[in-house]
Amino acid sequence: MPIPMTSNQVLNREFFEIRAKILQLAASFDRLNRADGSVDGDPRLSLVHEALAVLASTQEDRAEQIQLLFSRQYEDDWREKFDLASTE
Amino acid sequence: MYYIDPHIHMVSRTTDDYETLAKMGCVALSEPAFWAGFDRGSAESFRDYFRQLTEVEPKRAAQYGIQHFTWLCINAKEAENVTLSREVIALIPDFLDCPNVLGIGEIGLNKNTKNEATIFAEHLELAVKYEQQILIHTPHLEDKYQGTRMILDMLCDDSRIDRSRVLVDHVEEHTVRHVLEEGFWAGMTLYPVTKCTPQRACDIIEMYGPERLMANSAGDWGPSKPTAIPDLILEMRRRGHPESLIRKVVYENAIEFFSQSQGFNFKAPDANETAASS
Numbered sequence: 001m002p003i004p005m006t007s008n009q010v011l012n013r014e015f016f017e018i019r020a021k022i023l024q025l026a027a028s029f030d031r032l033n034r035a036d037g038s039v040d041g042d043p044r045l046s047l048v049h050e051a052l053a054v055l056a057s058t059q060e061d062r063a064e065q066i067q068l069l070f071s072r073q074y075e076d077d078w079r080e081k082f083d084l085a086s087t088e
Numbered sequence: 089m090y091y092i093d094p095h096i097h098m099v100s101r102t103t104d105d106y107e108t109l110a111k112m113g114c115v116a117l118s119e120p121a122f123w124a125g126f127d128r129g130s131a132e133s134f135r136d137y138f139r140q141l142t143e144v145e146p147k148r149a150a151q152y153g154i155q156h157f158t159w160l161c162i163n164a165k166e167a168e169n170v171t172l173s174r175e176v177i178a179l180i181p182d183f184l185d186c187p188n189v190l191g192i193g194e195i196g197l198n199k200n201t202k203n204e205a206t207i208f209a210e211h212l213e214l215a216v217k218y219e220q221q222i223l224i225h226t227p228h229l230e231d232k233y234q235g236t237r238m239i240l241d242m243l244c245d246d247s248r249i250d251r252s253r254v255l256v257d258h259v260e261e262h263t264v265r266h267v268l269e270e271g272f273w274a275g276m277t278l279y280p281v282t283k284c285t286p287q288r289a290c291d292i293i294e295m296y297g298p299e300r301l302m303a304n305s306a307g308d309w310g311p312s313k314p315t316a317i318p319d320l321i322l323e324m325r326r327r328g329h330p331e332s333l334i335r336k337v338v339y340e341n342a343i344e345f346f347s348q349s350q351g352f353n354f355k356a357p358d359a360n361e362t363a364a365s366s
């Protein structure tokens with residue numbers, strides 16, 4: 001189903017919103033830097049940097065990819081690990 | 089525009105919220121049983137909760153012309169206590185014939201543990217035995233993807249489950265396709281910070297189409313917005329979507345899905361006028 005707006009209309013409507021959200025992020029990173037201590041080794045920060053790379057890419061499913069990045073892995077043998085029988 | 093909120097926890101909301109919902113066009117809602125914000129001490133506590141859901145809330149809603157429907161279960165968080173869960177499951181059949189009960193829910197997973205999966209499977213047995221519809225909670229944040237896939241594994245392995253009678257809730261960009269492709273209904277929860285925004289929900293409707301897709305507020309005792317569906321209606325209008333599409337997502341889809349339950353004796357507010365004019 002198409003979005004009933006042109007890309008120009010979307011940009012007109014959302015430009016200031018995008019700008020504001022980027023500024024929020026920039027200020028968050030500045031705040032992290034200004035605060036005492038270091039979170040350099042924190043795995044959450046690496047995830048954030050990976051997410052920023054997805055954001056800056058041109059792929060079409062960036063929201064989905066970022067969701068997956070922040071998700072625990074699914075393994076299809078989870079029932080064997082839990083020792084739970086499948087109903088089949 | 090009339091709308092139905094298919095997932096909202098009114099026991100946690102004030103009577104003023106009922107009034108606001110009514111003013112915004114809400115004509116019916118469905119309230120799944122959930123976690124109260126603390127672990128309850130005994131099964132009797134759940135019996136009282138089920139009385140609240142089947143006796144008290146329908147009356148509170150009716151004062152504002154809202155029809156109240158409900159779902160019964162022990163939620164995924166308290167399902168970690170297997171003994172308590174089995175006691176609660178045993179008392180659910182006493183309530184299944186109450187006039188506003190739509191089925192078993194919101195069952196699901198929380199931290200994707202073995203105990204949660206065990207109790208989820210036992211709820212499925214209950215639903216199959218009593219031919220009930222099922223409403224499913226999927227986990228939050230980093231647990232959502234894994235938990236949703238585990239839930240789909242359990243549902244899809246059981247050939248007795250009629251997929252068109254199951255609603256999988258709290259879907260987002262990374263889980264909605266799996267749910268819809270397997271033939272289930274999907275619900276998007278419009279919830280600040282941890283779930284979907286009206287804008288992203290509108291994106292998902294555009295990407296996947298309106299079939300078997302609904303939106304809800306999941307308003308509860310936490311930071312949530314019971315009037316989130318009107319926000320989605322506004323977003324869809326601002327983008328230029330037709331009223332017929334909006335109405336399908338926020339009203340007609342809920343009627344189509346819930347109508348598979350015996351307990352859904354819904355009377356559309358405009359039913360008499362439609363009958364008179366046709």
Ligand SMILES: [Zn+2]
Pocket residue numbers: 095097120122194225306
């Ligand atoms: Zn809920």
